[in-house]
Amino acid sequence: MALLTVQGLVQHFPVAGSRKVVAAVNSVSFDLEPGETLALVGESGSGKTTIGRCVLGLIRPTGGLIRYRDVEMGGRRTVRSPELRGKLQLVFQEPAESLDPRQRLYEQIDEPLRALGVNRADREKRVRAAAARVGLREAMLGLYPAEISMGLQQRVGIARAMISEPEIVVLDEPTSALDPTARAEIIDLLIRIQRDLGTAYLFISHDLSAVRQISHRVAVLYLGMIVEQGPAAKLFARPSHPYSVGLLSAVLLPNPTIRRESRISLAGEIPSPIDLPKACYLASRCPMVEERCRTRMPEVETVEPGHLVRCYRHEEVVRDGDAVDYFARFQAEAERILGAGMPPQVSTGQPMNESERGNVDHG
Amino acid sequence: MSDRQPQDPVIALEGLTVAFPRYGGEPVRVLKGIDLALAPGEVVGVVGESGSGKTMLARAIMRLVPRPGRIEAGRISFDGRDMGQLDGEALRRLRGRDIAMIIANPRSELDPLETVGQQIGNVLRHHLTLDKPAIRARSLELLRQVSIPDPERRINAYPHELSGGMAQRVVMAIALACQPRFIISDDATSGLDVTVQAQVLELMRKLVVERGTSLLFITRDIGITAHFCDRVAVLFAGEIVEIGPRHAFFADPKHPYAILLLAAYAQNERLRRYWLGDTTAGAAEGPATTGCPFARRCVRAQDRCRTEHPRLEEMAPGHFARCHFPVER
Numbered sequence: 164m165a166l167l168t169v170q171g172l173v174q175h176f177p178v179a180g181s182r183k184v185v186a187a188v189n190s191v192s193f194d195l196e197p198g199e200t201l202a203l204v205g206e207s208g209s210g211k212t213t214i215g216r217c218v219l220g221l222i223r224p225t226g227g228l229i230r231y232r233d234v235e236m237g238g239r240r241t242v243r244s245p246e247l248r249g250k251l252q253l254v255f256q257e258p259a260e261s262l263d264p265r266q267r268l269y270e271q272i273d274e275p276l277r278a279l280g281v282n283r284a285d286r287e288k289r290v291r292a293a294a295a296r297v298g299l300r301e302a303m304l305g306l307y308p309a310e311i312s313m314g315l316q317q318r319v320g321i322a323r324a325m326i327s328e329p330e331i332v333v334l335d336e337p338t339s340a341l342d343p344t345a346r347a348e349i350i351d352l353l354i355r356i357q358r359d360l361g362t363a364y365l366f367i368s369h370d371l372s373a374v375r376q377i378s379h380r381v382a383v384l385y386l387g388m389i390v391e392q393g394p395a396a397k398l399f400a401r402p403s404h405p406y407s408v409g410l411l412s413a414v415l416l417p418n419p420t421i422r423r424e425s426r427i428s429l430a431g432e433i434p435s436p437i438d439l440p441k442a443c444y445l446a447s448r449c450p451m452v453e454e455r456c457r458t459r460m461p462e463v464e465t466v467e468p469g470h471l472v473r474c475y476r477h478e479e480v481v482r483d484g485d486a487v488d489y490f491a492r493f494q495a496e497a498e499r500i501l502g503a504g505m506p507p508q509v510s511t512g513q514p515m516n517e518s519e520r521g522n523v524d525h526g
Numbered sequence: 527m528s529d530r531q532p533q534d535p536v537i538a539l540e541g542l543t544v545a546f547p548r549y550g551g552e553p554v555r556v557l558k559g560i561d562l563a564l565a566p567g568e569v570v571g572v573v574g575e576s577g578s579g580k581t582m583l584a585r586a587i588m589r590l591v592p593r594p595g596r597i598e599a600g601r602i603s604f605d606g607r608d609m610g611q612l613d614g615e616a617l618r619r620l621r622g623r624d625i626a627m628i629i630a631n632p633r634s635e636l637d638p639l640e641t642v643g644q645q646i647g648n649v650l651r652h653h654l655t656l657d658k659p660a661i662r663a664r665s666l667e668l669l670r671q672v673s674i675p676d677p678e679r680r681i682n683a684y685p686h687e688l689s690g691g692m693a694q695r696v697v698m699a700i701a702l703a704c705q706p707r708f709i710i711s712d713d714a715t716s717g718l719d720v721t722v723q724a725q726v727l728e729l730m731r732k733l734v735v736e737r738g739t740s741l742l743f744i745t746r747d748i749g750i751t752a753h754f755c756d757r758v759a760v761l762f763a764g765e766i767v768e769i770g771p772r773h774a775f776f777a778d779p780k781h782p783y784a785i786l787l788l789a790a791y792a793q794n795e796r797l798r799r800y801w802l803g804d805t806t807a808g809a810a811e812g813p814a815t816t817g818c819p820f821a822r823r824c825v826r827a828q829d830r831c832r833t834e835h836p837r838l839e840e841m842a843p844g845h846f847a848r849c850h851f852p853v854e855r
Contacts, residue, residue: 206719207690342575342746347790347798369719376793413720415749417791419776422753429721431675432691497792500777501785504853505800
């Protein structure tokens with residue numbers, strides 16, 4: 164039994180002064196297992212954040228089902244309901260804006276526990292443990308958000324989300340506002356916390372290298388529809404949807420010799436969700452478009468168990484692709500370049516564990 | 527200036543130092559002795575974390591250092607002319623015509639009350655003597671150059687009617703209006719989606735190649751510089767700590783801070799932990815030393831680093847690093 168099941172989720176928003184709607188989410192289905200990270204990736208306007216809000220029950224879906232532990236979410240049952248309090252949490256993109264500028268860090272981390280009615284002695288113990296877990300020194304807990312860096316603010320946001328020991332955390336672009344070094348530290352921290360606590364993450368991001376590191380599975384969204392979904396290592400090495408290929412080729416990794424050379428590059432921009440394309444949503448930007456793509460929406464097809472794609476020509480996409488995981492190749496090169504200058508006892512340490520996470524598959 | 531050679535730098539910074547006075551203390555120097563020259567058609571990437579002085583570098587070149595900060599020392603020359611000698615009027619003529627700047631967040635740069643056409647027209651009218659039909663024709667041509675679909679319609683659009691990518695292109699069209707010789711891009715692609723970013727970069731690349739425009743590309747994203755810039759400069763605490771040709775820099779980074787920036791993308795925990803050092807928050811804080819400003823965070827730091835400030839030295843042809851103990855490969 165999956166921890167979270169989303170089936171045929173639809174979310175339309177009315178447009179003021181018009182009978183039209185903004186079709187933000189269009190029939191999205193996925194599962195989330197305990198201790199797993201599912202990434203939702205896509206451009207702005209693809210519906211990532213809206214899905215996250217629906218999952219938390221913050222907005223009531225127009226259609227479809229969201230079940231958490233086999234009970235339906237939405238309506239009265241939201242993240243605010245007493246029986247769900249603390250079970251589902253959210254980490255935001257802008258760490259500074261998600262914290263109260265007039266509260267000390269200690270109080271901010273403590274707040275969820277106060278809301279849950281935990282007694283003072285337990286609270287204090289748990290706040291200190293949570294702070295230590297995210298790498299905040301005790302002395303910092305008396306500071307205000309403006310007195311610490313953005314990377315530290317995000318650690319506070321994470322400590323606050325984790326303190327109630329949630330089963331699911333929605334991470335909405337948690338690394339996008341950060342410097343590269345702070346970003347790396349936050350990714351590390353999130354992976355470590357999941358390893359220790361078994362929290363499930365719904366990781367919303369357009370930072371594909373972060374997605375590659377943190378996710379077990381990836382769902383690629385386009386105009387509120389999942390166009391491809393599969394295990395991270397598979398999807399990054401053999402993307403089957405032209406949109407996934409386009410997204411992956413646009414990523415610039417810090418090594419000038421490594422870049423996905425692709426015939427598929429996406430022209431133009433994402434169409435308006437007010438006037439959705441009639442058939443395949445990507446038809447207006449896709450270099451492989453055919454007549455049928457403009458007349459009928461392709462069905463979801465199974466590439467292999469757990470790897471789904473919605474494209475008529477997905478076999479050609481894979482056949483013409485180079486089946487190379489550039490992220491993995493980049494990592495191999497990075498190890499070579501960064502290995503120099505390290506003392507031998509450090510550079511010949513133990514191999515990485517966690518082979519189930521997409522990241523170590525060099526195939 | 528007939529004695530100028532075609533390969534002479536378009537813009538040259540020599541010992542550029544920007545300082546902010548501090549009450550009852552030494553001024554804070556946010557840029558310290560920056561030397562940098564861009565040849566015509568050259569793209570130089572500048573990377574560094576927030577607070578390293580990237581944006582101040584852009585502003586100093588434009589001579590737009592916010593008060594009470596000031597250019598304390600150094601020289602900026604454009605086309606061999608010392609910009610420090612120019613009066614306000616001459617500077618105004620230079621900015622926007624010969625030197626253009628593109629900043630992040632295009633929406634805040636555009637006037638919400640004026641149409642795209644009016645805003646491009648403003649620049650053309652100010653710097654070039656064109657009549658109305660010529661301005662319109664030139665504006666449409668510019669919009670076409672930055673790949674805006676349906677320019678006849680978009681020229682009458684207000685900024686809120688544009689997507690982020692489209693707004694950034696309009697800002698680029700404004701920057702390009704007078705065919706500048708030198709463009710500063712300050713984090714201009716950071717708010718864009720990757721696919722749109724790829725389109726904008728391609729466009730910039732095309733302009734540089736076709737017109738020989740020089741481009742100073744300031745960014746937080748070291749990944750872009752690997753594919754887009756001819757040379758890469760790393761800024762730390764207001765100093766260039768490493769600069770070199772793109773391929774040499776990424777294949778053989780010398781300065782531990784440059785390596786740290788690259789290690790931030792590594793998945794291998796041992797590598798990352800080693801180069802990123804003690805990430806316990808605040809471990810690297812404390813008063814400034816007389817030595818290398820990076821010493822406190824540096825895994826390779828030795829006693830000499832804490833007392834003696836390193837100089838920028840040439841490690842390989844055109845590849846410089848400011849480190850007593852650069853990494854050898």
